[in-house]
């Protein structure tokens with residue numbers, strides 16, 4: 079028997095990746111046969127249509143849905159991602175990787191990187207990335223399974239995907255519709271609230287139809303049709319820390335060897351992404367409109383493509399920040415409707431995924447328990463602030479002297495939470511991961527050391543271990559990583575053998 083407080087109707091407004099990810103997850107998880115799910119989208123309005131690089135937790139989301147990895151890669155023209163390569167970020171001519179997975183192995187309860195800091199001073203350490211499997215594999219364009227030996231640093235192979243975001247939404251649409259999600263095509267032109275408490279009662283379509291619901295999920299993109307235009311959440315603007323506010327995106331023909339990493343190249347007024355898919359390369363230039371015009375930005379982008387452009391460059395405007403409340407009354411904003419942080423660390427789709435997981439963990443009944451809503455908003459804010467700090471670090475820790483955008487970012491006051499992390503790290507390389515922070519210590523180490531934030535010292539406990547033993551352990555770790563990578567196939571071979579898509583995209 080169904081509890082009378084159980085929701086009867088969930089309405090999702092928006093059919094970009096956020097809308098269809100939400101619909102797919104809800105169709106899988108609210109399997110009580112009672113709650114109906116409706117998704118409204120407007121082809122005339124369309125989707126933002128960029129967002130092609132992800133981080134490893136996407137694999138958990140796909141697993142939750144029961145998607146087969148190789149089918150998914152075929153359906154989305156997907157490739158593997160094990161790292162981001164940052165070119166010219168520290169200073170022109172310098173390159174480092176932020177790989178997934180860990181570096182080396184901790185010893186005697188002391189962190190690996192602490193020993194590395196000491197050996198580096200002694201001239202006895204390889205480059206930091208040499209001890210990370212994903213880093214070394216990415217630089218050799220390799221990817222494939224490795225033996226899982228938990229004692230060995232080579233067991234830490236982590237990966238995510240590059241994929242065509244429109245094809246992903248289409249794949250999930252098929253999935254959700256097969257599980258009973260009803261799709262309505264058309265524009266929402268009005269939103270009706272209950273007079274007694276302001277809860278959303280229905281949305282009105284251009285056709286005049288009214289779609290009623292108990293819970294409304296706002297996946298309408300930047301406009302925030304329900305959460306902002308109707309419920310006036312308010313927006314916390316972080317442009318003063320992250321001044322880029324425009325992007326231009328374009329696809330180009332594939333060129334060169336298929337890399338298993340996203341490339342991010344710093345430019346004077348922003349940075350350019352390069353995301354290799356099976357059938358094309360996705361590129362884009364994220365920049366600050368205070369430092370460059372749209373025409374100039376388009377030229378910079380087109381002058382720096384690997385292959386011929388395949389479409390007209392698409393300009394996108396955005397404001398960096400977050401909705402002050404992602405959940406108000408019976409409306410939850412997921413995806414771009416909840417806020418936006420530039421794609422430097424490929425986190426937007428993850429923020430969507432995290433919003434869906436949080437919604438499932440705090441799934442309401444018709445009472446809409448205020449404590450659950452408060453907790454949802456607390457966790458959403460925490461995630462946004464943590465990712466913001468990590469992205470700000472990339473801009474702030476730069477040696478690109480004499481370039482206005484970069485001089486500003488190096489000299490600006492940074493969020494207090496980031497300042498605390500930096501101060502602690504600069505002394506003795508210490509860094510702590512609080513609560514459920516998304517980026518692990520290894521990610522912070524990659525970017526801090528990659529951008530030449532070298533601590534003044536190292537953990538004194540390191541000196542308790544005999545130097546020759548550390549040197550020997552490091553040699554073994556280095557050899558283990560190199561050996562494991564040598565046994566991996568090329569990324570292109572892996573794709574060709576296991577998940578090569580058809581030459582044309584599958585029909586809708």
Ligand SMILES: Cc1cc2nc3c(=O)[nH]c(=O)nc-3n(C[C@H](O)[C@H](O)[C@H](O)COP(=O)(O)OP(=O)(O)OC[C@H]3O[C@@H](n4cnc5c(N)ncnc54)[C@H](O)[C@@H]3O)c2cc1C
Pocket residue numbers: 091092093094095096097118119120121123124125126127128129130131132243264265266267297298299300301303325327362394396412413414415421424425426427428430
């Ligand atoms: C420049 C840029 C680069 C990015 N790169 C990455 C990346 O590499 N990795 C990553 O994880 N993320 C990235 N993102 C973010 C990613 O694009 C989004 O997270 C993702 O596309 C989800 O968007 P969305 O579904 O929230 O919004 P949208 O795609 O904008 O979808 C909004 C939906 O709402 C519908 N809608 C709106 N108004 C109405 C209405 N009145 N009536 C009916 N329907 C309506 C639209 O039709 C559409 O279906 C990037 C974003 C930008 C801007």
